[in-house]
Amino acid sequence: MCDPIQNTEVRGLLAAVLEALAIPYPATVGGGEVYDRLLAERAMHATTTLRGVLDHGDDPGWTADYLRARLAEHPPAEHRARGDTEAGR
Template structure:
């Protein structure tokens, strides 16, 4: 018996991790925008998981379609708009002020 996760399932799990594993806010002031972005991304991950796991869903379009759909939704809600902890400024990266 193999312990390997089938690739379509692993890809969906990677997309869910991508949805939830976003940079932490740098300051308390950045927390509100971080929370908004994370909430939007988590909602789409939950919808994707329900689409695969719920027997009640009448149109299960498959793992590959659901994973692609989730990634499309995540692209609409990038983890931006707040300062992230550990992010370097342009000047620190050699990019001027």
């Protein structure tokens, strides 16, 4: 078993990337198009921030905050997720 990552900035960046990619699956077949668009936008932002850290030495803590700000522009609430009900909306 690997040791947990101790650097809190790196952990924060990894958590932000996971937050970007781990969005709920759509509740309906028709929701797939919105889901695909949303996931593509969020993945693009995650890729950009990772490249900034790995290729340009950007600060992981600042980059995690930046990524979360971009994710807020593309919230997963844009589509109905499995398990959502009309009453729960």
